[in-house]
Amino acid sequence: MDNIAEVRNLVFEYKDEETGASARVLDGVSLDVRRGEFLAVLGRNGSGKSTLAKHLNAILTPTSGKVTVDGFDTSDDSKLFDIRRRVGMVFQNPDNQMVATIVEEDVAFAPENLGVPREEIRRRVDEALEIVGMSAFKRHAPHMLSGGQKQRVAIAGALAMRPELLVMDEPTAMLDPSGRAEVIETVKKLNRENGMSVVLITHYMDEAVRADRVIVLDRGRIALEGTPKEVFPQVEKLTALGLDVPQAAYLIYMLNKHGLGLDASALNDEECAAELLRALESRRKGAGEP
């Protein structure tokens, strides 16, 4: 199986208890999360990103359609913990996902719940803290840490389950720039070195640019899908979907509007600078030759 999670025609509706009316939040979403890939999910506020994330570990189950994780159907109650242990979740607010008053005890929470033997818990906790670079803080109280450090502890808490997939719902939204960088580097490293499959929900385009694949949700449907190089040059479409565009992509888009004819796949500063240089160079050559 090369997909860790498969979503087929997922429809999800919230029912209003009083009026009986229902609001459709996800409206026929189909997607695969491939093993080892880094998938970014974008979309404006209320487009259904968090709702989709919660379907990936059976916190929510489909109104219709089907979600499977590692072959287990999330609607099958008897497989609930088989599913949850395979999917690590990290949320926006680091304060609201820590249970214990000491870092290492918090990281131990999931394996404790799973009934893992003590020596094995110790091994997993040490390993997880090592991966996120927080070993030096294992006896600290969580509230003494910075936002970025707390979020890395939260990632370690998920890793201690030895998950196959890490789903992160705007993990950097409450962090300062250095905290954001810390967290994203950690996730990138996990994906690259440990082969962890990652689903990252974010509002930051510079984070999405680093993914292998991007999905844009709009009103509960997938509006755009592709590699960053395919998605981000579509500036008008992205703007219509209520998203920002990475600055490099926007610059090239504006220049192209004035007929510069640049390659629109440049997504970060270096690529953008290289493309501009190349264009300047070829112009100079073009002008030099009579």
Add this chain to the structure above:
Amino acid sequence: MLKDITLGQYFPGDSFIHRLDPRTKILIIIAYVVMVFLIQNFIGYLALALFLALCVAVSGISPKYLIRGLKPILVFIVFTGIFNLFLTPGEEIWRWGFLKITVEGVRFAAFMVLRLIFLILGTSLLTLTTSPIALTDGMERLLSPFKKVHLPSHEIAMMMTIALRFIPTLLDETDKIMKAQSARGASIDSGGIFSRAKAMVPILIPLFISAFRRADELATAMECRCYRGGEGRTRLYELKFGAVDVLGWIYMAVLLAAVIAINMIFGKF
């Protein structure tokens, strides 16, 4: 104001007291509290004071810090003292209008004040030398025999852990809201008791709303990490009684015997 709260603070260390099993410490503190109320004369309190002083010395906690923990309830202690001083009937020694002081009143007031102080100091010493997790673990284990009568011992311990975990977070938040409200011109530190109480409303409402949101998110996060109650749970740190615990019990037994003996020999007051 919020900084004075020492409840739930923990000073890591490696003293004899730190190394005691939390269950031993909880049992000792229960015996201690019983003694505080059992003692009937000042010699008994002297013995208890010696015991406490020895514990403090061994623990390496600064006595100054321990005593500072009394500050938030100072008003309460003084009030209790005055209340008992003037309102206990008995043999009069001083009178001014309707106010009178009796021999019994003096004794009773002194006893009540001593009891309160001993209670606070003893329990503070416990929380200062025991990590909150160890404390709740100890509690859970001590209560687990009562599971048979449907006492939710795991749930009680989990609730305490979460409460302790969120005390600093909520204190920080209260501080922020207070600052935000006073930046908008609200004053909480001035005015009569009613205007002060009224000024608390715009602080408490956002605090409650945020606490509910936090609780909701925490519950989801716990579910995501496969939480399903105490059944089948293992622990990173298992509690184990050691040689130090035996010493702790002996120490306590000696004190208990001493207090009972003092009570019998010296009688009441």
